[in-house]
Amino acid sequence: MRAAPFRGVIACANLKGGVGKSTIAVSLAAALAERGREVLxxxxxxxxxxxxxxxxxxxxxxxxxHPWRAESVAADWRAEIAAAGATGIAVIDCPPSLEGATQAAVMLADLVLVPVxxxxxxLFATxxxxxxxxxxRAVRQxxxxxxxxxxxVDTRTAVGRELAAALGDFGEPVAPAIGLRTKFVDCFTTGDWVGGFAPGSTAAAEIQRLTTSILEMLDGHPTEENA
Ligand SMILES: Nc1ncnc2c1ncn2[C@@H]1O[C@H](COP(=O)(O)OP(=O)(O)O)[C@@H](O)[C@H]1O
Ligand SMILES: [Mg+2]
Incomplete structure (x- = not known):
């Protein structure tokens, strides 16, 4: 039986700035779009x-x-994201905070990606x-x-190599790692995503691997709420 393609909301969130939220959100959204998914x-x-x-x-x-400006736009914002998630995949690139927009995103999301x-x-922020x-989860089944x-992740350092193992201790799934690579910085400057800018690069391959692992997790496995 073919798995039903995932439709819903993916949020990319972390308390900290500079951890790669935007890079991962843009790269994942682009990779999903290139695979024929309807993505916003x-x-x-x-x-x-x-x-x-x-x-x-x-x-x-x-x-x-949709920068979060408290109550004024919150309802419209939620409705727009929910509508995009109902017809395709909505990816939310969250601010460096666990309040406001991020809280709303976590309440809407089927999947939250936490770059670390x-x-x-x-690890504290995680x-x-x-x-x-x-x-x-306590209020959303x-x-x-x-x-x-x-x-x-700088794989030349011990702390980089050991990160995936350290993250395993949190008891939640750990995705394939995204390396510390200049291609991610350079592609932003050109306005392209890494798979368009440097399709044969290790950086692009890492994004494809991440995308595949996320789709394997989501396709054919609707959350209880959406089932
Ligand atoms: N995997 C990576 N390798 C190298 N540089 C990266 C990587 N991910 C992000 N960066 C760079 O780090 C900075 C912060 O990344 P960004 O995605 O904007 O983080 P956040 O959204 O969490 O603040 C940017 O200059 C970006 O180009
Ligand atoms: Mg960002």
Missing amino acids: LFDADQQRTSALWAERGRLPMAVRA TPSGAD QRALELVRAA GAPRVVLVPSR
């Missing part, structure tokens, strides 16, 4: 990283900027993100799922 990326961060990334028109999916870099402080996810994504 929501930039919920006032820094507008993914909205700026999209400005040159080289990304294979549309990006909507190899530093001690990041714990906080998981607490937010578990609070949502077990949703959302969560995946920890080792991000900006």
Whole structure:
């Protein structure tokens, strides 16, 4: 039997800035779009990283900027994301915070990706993100799922090599790692995603591997809420 293609909401969130939330959200959304999925990326961060990334028109999916301004836009924002998730895949690039937009995103999401870099402080931030996810699960029949994504991993260092094992201790799934690679920085400058900018690169291969693992997890496995 063929698995039903996933439709729903994926949020990319972490308390910390600079961990690769926007890079992973844009790359994943683009890879999903290239695989024929209907994808809309929501930039919920006032820094507008993914909205700026999209400005040159080289990304294979549309990006909507919805910086969180408390109550005023919250209801519209939720409705728009829910509508996009009902017809295809909505990816939310969250701000570096576990409040406001991120809280709303975690309440809407089927899956929360938490990028984690190899530093001690990041493990603390990861714990906080998981607490937010578990609070949502308490009121949402077990949703959302969560995946920890080792991000900006320098495999030349011991701490980089050991990150995936350290993340396993949180008791949640750990995705294939995204390395610390200049291609991720350079592609942002050109407005392309890494699979368009450097299709044969290790960086692009890592994004494809991440995308495959996420789809394997989601396709044919609707969350209880959406079943
Ligand atoms: N895997 C990576 N390798 C190298 N640089 C990266 C990687 N991921 C992100 N960066 C760079 O780190 C900075 C912060 O990344 P970004 O995705 O904007 O993080 P966040 O959204 O969590 O603040 C950017 O300059 C980006 O190009
Ligand atoms: Mg960002």
